[in-house]
Ligand SMILES: *[C@@H]1O[C@H](CO)[C@@H](O)[C@H](O)[C@H]1NC(C)=O
């Protein structure tokens with residue numbers, strides 16, 4: 158039977174699993190302040206059991222607005238009560254019928270038990286584990302991103318009903334990948350702020366939106382399926398590198414980079430995703446801990462972007478301010494007062510519960526600031542149905558977790574993300590092989606495929622299992638020989654290479670699985686080089702040298718690896734990047750290798766050579782080339798790469814035709830509007846009106862771009878159409894190009910598909926200049942799609 162309860166009963170269920178299965182047994186030392194046979198707070202029965210009359214509690218009056226109800230709740234609390242609700246483990250107030258609540262749950266790519274809000278047990282032994290985000294990002298398929306969010310929130314809501322999860326999930330991670338060494342690339346959607354922001358909008362809407370209630374005239378009463386959180390705000394992308402760690406690092410960031418790169422996904426997440434929470438990060442930005450910066454929190458998130466929700470700290474961020482950054486030599490109460498005043502509503506940690514009371518009593522912060530934060534928090538819980546329930550989710554239970562469709566979506570996501578990097582002579586897909594050698598320390602990967610912020614998966618399909626299963630199913634393989642080559646990804650010992658060589662010698666085809674795992678790139682662990690670990694390179698070269706049949710290299714990693722040697726090796730016919738593909742990863746890889754699926758993923762990050770990372774420290778934040786360092790990301794770096802951003806081929810070939818209309822735009826400036834011609838524009842050619850500031854403009858000009866994608870090959874395929882704009886030449890500091898739109902399409906062999914884009918001139922042809930103005934330059938812009946380009950003339954009448 159399904160158990161419906163709020164979070165406090167997690168502990169009860171846990172205990173019950175060990176002691177007895179009876180739910181109304183004596184509960185021993187655990188204090189249970191709510192019975193566990195209800196699914197929401199404002200249930201008269203529940204109040205009666207506590208000896209309370211619900212009608213006396215205005216916060217349960219459904220005919221009043223959430224704001225009024227939240228105010229009523231907060232106004233009944235003492236200062237002691239209030240501060241006990243402001244850590245992630247909110248204690249509840251028994252006296253007024255408010256139960257405990259654990260705010261910290263995670264769902265980065267499936268419901269995860271990394272936070273204390275989620276438990277797997279006999280009732281829910283596992284949840285669907287999707288590929289890590291960087292692979293899902295490589296699909297460039299917005300509907301996939303949203304679908305995954307929808308499935309994750311269905312499982313999350315079902316787990317909430319069963320007492321196995323909370324309602325507030327601190328996912329996704331939307332930091333931009335600025336440096337290829339970063340240990341958390343796996344969690345993110347890559348290096349392009351527009352892609353990351355678009356991913357955020359889709360995933361957040363997938364998690365949060367209640368069908369039929371996606372929009373509302375009052376966003377603060379819009380129902381939420383579960384609450385999502387965009388993190389870690391902001392300019393956070395150094396974990397631990399050469400003695401510098403995130404708990405001490407002060408990121409020096411120009412406003413130009415802030416607007417253009419670091420904050421852009423957050424702005425999109427809040428404004429277009431209508432996310433209900435943002436998390437501030439551990440690092441400092443220009444001296445200030447992000448969680449204590451009133452400009453970043455109140456000024457930007459709350460006021461400028463108009464957040465409907467709450468701001469939470471990264472876990473123990475306030476403690477990190479005191480002990481790591483030693484910010485202003487603060488003690489706990491000063492630090493807590495400062496973050497509260499800056500706009501931090503909830504502390505993932507214990508500083509708020511421990512220190513806010515004395516901060517108020519010592520006059521360091523107004524109690525009204527506490528009330529305001531609590532209001533934001535309770536309005537979110539009300540929107541989630543914590544108080545009233547949400548009818549359409551009441552019946553979700555055990556049968557809605559790890560369903561066949563959910564598992565199928567996990568394998569679909571892995572297939573869609575997989576990137577084909579090399580395929581000489583059409584070596585892939587494999588047709589029939591009598592003897593297949595499967596080599597490499599990642600061939601039997603299981604947990605490895607889940608990356609971090611994982612839960613317990615429904616099941617696993619390792620690459621070796623997948624190849625064996627699909628190979629047999631299609632009668633494509635007679636024998637599979639497996640040799641690990643190394644015991645693990647670190648590959649510190651070459652003694653297993655010889656048996657691998659022997660296996661490959663008389664095989665008709667050899668597939669080598671190499672890459673990294675969490676012991677090489679992870680939270681708190683940045684890389685120092687981009688090479689494959691240990692003896693993996695030797696393993697590949699030696700196996701390739703003796704292989705009789707074609708060699709196929711499968712890279713399983715989060716960040717890029719310098720595999721220039723393999724790209725250049727003629728014996729290695731094909732290279733696939735399969736990321737960390739989630740619980741069904743092995744099936745997806747086999748589907749691609751045997752041609753049941755034609756890969757269409759594109760790299761969401763630049764794969765740099767190792768030379769590149771020798772040229773600049775990870776701690777240098779600018780995106781543009783400065784101080785003799787090369788620029789960062791495809792927007793500002795055009796030197797040699799192993800594979801560029803957006804790279805990925807197919808088993809078929811595509812040809813593009815591009816048209817755009819209109820081909821020129823004229824803006825008529827208003828009488829009070831001036832041409833922007835500051836020195837830092839520095840255009841080669843003197844234009845009388847080099848640019849306009851977008852904030853002062855009516856941006857009603859749209860450009861329609863139509864791309865016809867012809868599949869000129871022999872197989873049906875999937876193609877991601879990526880449209881870039883490039884500003885007129887000669888503008889100092891302008892990006893080389895920037896992605897302005899993308900769409901994934903399926904095109905049957907010999908057919909074509911028309912893809913239409915509509916671009917607002919100010920959103921897609923703008924640049925952020927050195928003074929951090931958002932400007933639209935005049936002159937000839939370019940619209941690029943692969944090798945095709947069309948010009949766009951922009952002129953101003955004044
Ligand atoms: C447990 O609850 C059931 C139904 O509410 C009741 O019939 C039973 O007597 C209770 N058992 C104990 C030990 O309290």
Ligand SMILES: *[C@@H]1O[C@H](CO)[C@@H](O)[C@H](O)[C@H]1NC(C)=O
Pocket residue numbers: 212218219220221
């Ligand atoms: C709920 O609020 C409405 C509107 O103020 C009021 O008319 C009604 O009496 C309240 N209900 C209870 C049970 O207090």
Ligand SMILES: *[C@@H]1O[C@H](CO)[C@@H](O)[C@H](O)[C@H]1NC(C)=O
Pocket residue numbers: 298300301302304573875876901902903
């Ligand atoms: C995009 O993803 C959806 C799954 O959400 C899938 O049905 C669709 O086929 C994908 N589109 C392409 C072109 O791969």
Ligand SMILES: *[C@@H]1O[C@H](CO)[C@@H](O)[C@H](O)[C@H]1NC(C)=O
Pocket residue numbers: 604605645646647648674675676
């Ligand atoms: C990752 O690799 C390390 C060393 O190579 C190994 O000890 C660890 O068990 C691996 N972890 C997973 C999840 O594969």
Ligand SMILES: *[C@@H]1O[C@H](CO)[C@@H](O)[C@H](O)[C@H]1NC(C)=O
Pocket residue numbers: 650651652
């Ligand atoms: C490598 O592994 C083999 C087999 O486990 C072992 O005999 C040998 O000592 C190891 N070599 C090194 C250098 O650790």
